[in-house]
Amino acid sequence: MSKTEGNEDSSNKEIVQCPECGSRRILRDYARGDTICGDCGIIISDLMIDSGPEWRAFTAEEKRDRSRVGSPMTYRMPDKGLSTTISRSDRDAYGRKLSPKRRAQIYRLRKWQVRTRVHSSIARNLAQAMPELNRIASQIGIPRDIRESAAVVYRKALEKGLVRGRSIESMVAAAVYLACRLHKIPRPLDEVESVARVNRKELAHCVRLILRGLDLKIPRPTATDFISRFANELSMSGESQKRALEVIEKASEMGITGGKDPTGLAAAALYIAGILAGERRAQREIAEVAHVTEVTIRNRYKEIVRKLKMDLEV
DNA sequence: AAGACGAAAGTGGTTGA
DNA sequence: TCAACAACTTTCGTCTT
Numbered sequence: 001m002s003k004t005e006g007n008e009d010s011s012n013k014e015i016v017q018c019p020e021c022g023s024r025r026i027l028r029d030y031a032r033g034d035t036i037c038g039d040c041g042i043i044i045s046d047l048m049i050d051s052g053p054e055w056r057a058f059t060a061e062e063k064r065d066r067s068r069v070g071s072p073m074t075y076r077m078p079d080k081g082l083s084t085t086i087s088r089s090d091r092d093a094y095g096r097k098l099s100p101k102r103r104a105q106i107y108r109l110r111k112w113q114v115r116t117r118v119h120s121s122i123a124r125n126l127a128q129a130m131p132e133l134n135r136i137a138s139q140i141g142i143p144r145d146i147r148e149s150a151a152v153v154y155r156k157a158l159e160k161g162l163v164r165g166r167s168i169e170s171m172v173a174a175a176v177y178l179a180c181r182l183h184k185i186p187r188p189l190d191e192v193e194s195v196a197r198v199n200r201k202e203l204a205h206c207v208r209l210i211l212r213g214l215d216l217k218i219p220r221p222t223a224t225d226f227i228s229r230f231a232n233e234l235s236m237s238g239e240s241q242k243r244a245l246e247v248i249e250k251a252s253e254m255g256i257t258g259g260k261d262p263t264g265l266a267a268a269a270l271y272i273a274g275i276l277a278g279e280r281r282a283q284r285e286i287a288e289v290a291h292v293t294e295v296t297i298r299n300r301y302k303e304i305v306r307k308l309k310m311d312l313e314v
Numbered sequence: 315a316a317g318a319c320g321a322a323a324g325t326g327g328t329t330g331a
Numbered sequence: 332t333c334a335a336c337a338a339c340t341t342t343c344g345t346c347t348t
Contacts, residue, residue: 200326204327260338260339261338261339264338264339282316282317282318283317283318284316284317284318292339292340293339293340293341294317294318294319295319295320295339295340295341296338296339296340298318298319298320299320299338299339302319302320
């Protein structure tokens with residue numbers, strides 16, 4: 001049966017209404033070549049199933065040449081809908097039982113068919129996730145190599161099926177966050193949260209999901225990890241940084257670092273170091289870059305001074 | 315006047331039943 | 332799942348430089 005009757009140009013129809021929610025606010029994402037509903041965000045062009053052939057014939061000759069059997073191609077399926085599916089049944093086309101040897105062969109074929117399909121679904125997900133990752137990464141300004149490992153983390157999570165049921169964006173954000181921690185330049189969760197359109201709870205959930213699912217052994221960020229970044233933002237010298245690190249080391253020897261917010265500790269150490277090195281910074285300034293309050297800096301640094309019996313001739 | 319201090323009440327996350 | 336808990340924040344009045 002020819003599939004070419006009466007459907008010339010059906011694929012050229014302009015989309016004016018969202019098939020999901022009926023909205024008429026239709027947006028075009030030229031960068032990705034998608035047509036998107038302005039209200040529900042669904043990708044319409046990807047969902048439209050064109051019942052006609054994907055080619056057009058202008059002459060009778062072309063029609064004859066191009067006619068063929070099979071469904072039209074659709075980009076909705078990773079294999080463009082052209083694949084043959086190997087059935088699970090253990091009988092052949094005539095209903096006879098297959099020999100054990102043959103059955104094993106079919107089983108192997110089927111396994112690989114399923115596997116390749118999974119792989120392409122991963123590729124499709126990645127195609128969506130990677131631009132997102134780049135966006136988040138460049139907005140909070142993280143270097144290329146960390147992006148790379150964020151991508152690796154995300155891919156692993158994806159392959160483990162951890163992304164299923166969560167939004168791609170939140171998982172990408174979580175991957176970025178974790179990659180930063182892996183590289184010892186942790187960014188606060190809120191910073192990632194502010195550029196990703198994900199609420200904190202969801203983001204934290206995803207982070208834990210990945211941590212548990214991938215068995216990542218990421219050392220918990222310590223105060224020392226924050227020193228250089230904070231010091232740079234405060235334009236404090238290497239001398240101050242060195243002193244701050246010493247302060248932290250002594251403090252942890254005294255066992256007063258456990259359970260405390262490492263950023264608060266780093267902030268307090270920098271405050272003390274600033275005084276010692278003669279480049280004092282106001283608690284407010286430090287609090288700002290460390291994303292903690294002055295009160296926390298005060299509490300920490302009071303405690304350190306008390307426990308270490310330091311003398312700050314101010 | 316700016317910065318530092320500390321008390322008190324409030325908030326979000328962890329832990330253990 | 333819920334309540335208790337510790338750490339941290341917010342707010343605000345006071346003190347110091």
